Amino acid sequence: MCAFETYFFNECLFEGDYLFAFFWGILLFRDLKRTYKVDKFIHTLTSTTKKKD
Template sequence: MTLKQFFILAAMCSVETYFLTDAFFNQSYWLVGFWAIFLLQNLRKAYIISKWTRYFNSSSPKKKD
């Protein structure tokens, strides 16, 4: 992912976050779900979610057999 693509994706995520919080505070929960789905898809495209899960999986204690 190039830097230009990342900035476009970051701008889209910030706009979607604004609409998500606006819908939440207006108690329009259908729109909350709508914007949350779009936000999660864009975060997955930016590999932010996979980085977090990789970080948490590596920091969790390992089970010994």
């Protein structure tokens, strides 16, 4: 999904259609924020399950 939003964001931006570029930018930012949170959660999960010697 993120790749489609990035493509449409770039297309709108280069064509000068800034209203739709803003719309796709919001959707893209939302996906990137969700990806960051999932990555942080997985990193925390893997670091807590490691064996401590």
